[in-house]
Amino acid sequence: MPNTYRLISTNTLNSAASSVTFSNIPQFYTDLKVVMSARSSNASNFDNPRISINNSTSTFTRREIYAESGSAGSESVADRIIGNCPAANLTANTFGSLEFYLPNYTSSNYKFWSCDSVTGSNSATYSLWLLAGLWSTTTAVSTIAFSLQTGANFVQHSTFTLYGISNA
Amino acid sequence: MSPILGITSSQLIGRLTSYDSIATQTVTGTGVTSVSFTSIPQTYTHLQIRASVRSNSVAAYDAFYIYNLNGAGVSSEMANHYIYGTGAAVGVNSYTAQFSSQMGFVPAANTLANNFGAGIVDILDYTNTNKNKVMRGLVGYDDNGNTSGSPFITFSSAYSVQLGTSAVTNLTFIINNSFAIGTKFALYGVK
């Protein structure tokens, strides 16, 4: 029986890093899933992980439903942000929980995804996002890199896990 | 893929499967007010709980909660935040210093018979002793307009201050009344 849901690679930061890259992604899966438990060093409550694909940082767009510290809404921005994570001013030792799903990553169509993320918090300061993303490029995905919108570092102990999912 | 300084990178292309079933709890009798998973293996990286839940509460709906991680004593140090939609309104709620963390709402005795809510809850890095534990949940049900102010689709986060950075070894789900027969919680480990 084919093995459907497979760990491809895990990156665990032993020290702060400005970006994390998954390169040479095998091309024999159908979909990719990334789960991220990350925290930013930025002096703020939140930061936003962002993506580059095949070293490209252009032709991205997103729309998310958000709930942040008591308010909710939806916004659309032409950038490569994929979600949220806690930053230095939020409860210590707290990392976000993010799940990114990219179907048909080897296809010759545009690449699109969903990404759900939350920040843990013991206060009224929090962030929840349900995001839709698009990369208007038809190239197969072979490299994915994550960095933070503020340019800050992912802190030590942040983890990034890439899974391959195969269809029937 | 070469390791990069400061990053531990591992490739497990050869591993056969990364998603395993750990245990399942199904309510088969009356008066069941909590469902627990104990002695959770520490050999996975992440946990996922998939649930089908109904309450016996004499109401149209009930909330279900993650409570008292690791079976530690009663505390008021759980928090949760969620966005919800009822079909008539969308809103947010935020709770701190709570006895338990609410993950969402499920049908109860006064709504359509045979209706169960569905839930998927993820806990990343549950054994990591450098991190506080954060739970991310998607929980919902629909009742065909049976009750005003109901149903609910909810996206939530839950957080345990008391647990701190300890690894999660026990999980308990509770409800305001008791779980209906047929309620099911399945625990999965992900490498």
Added chain:
Amino acid sequence: MPSTYEPIVTNTLTTTANSVTLSSIPSTYTDLVVVVATTTGGDINFRINGDTGANYSQTVIYGYSSFGSTKSTNATYNWLNYGSNSGNLLAILQLNNYSSTTANKTSIVRDAANGATSDVMAGLWRSTAAITSLTFTPPSTFAVGSTFTIYGIKAA
């Protein structure tokens, strides 16, 4: 040891289609996860077991050019996406306890379209029958390359 998370069936369109049905779903799993990825735009719906009756309802949180919550009652299908779908749709449909013969069927759909629409929905099919087929229908036709996959999850 059998895998916990297995693909049951995949339909990848090599020609356009007015609808896509995935049938003969075995009852041997606990939950189903259905992944639909298509460049087709517009309102796409799904039905269960070929039921065209008014047995569906759904509650939505939607975000596109507007934001809010809405619901349907006594509908003849459930939405696979809500709001404005201009194509490039990913929909993940969760069907917990799908093979139960005592519970109505609850679905959770998470959909994301074209970086422009993001929704989450809880749906109900008022039937205690086990789910054996799913039918997806677009406004006109599904584009070539559209993919529909059902994964089975088996609990201990």
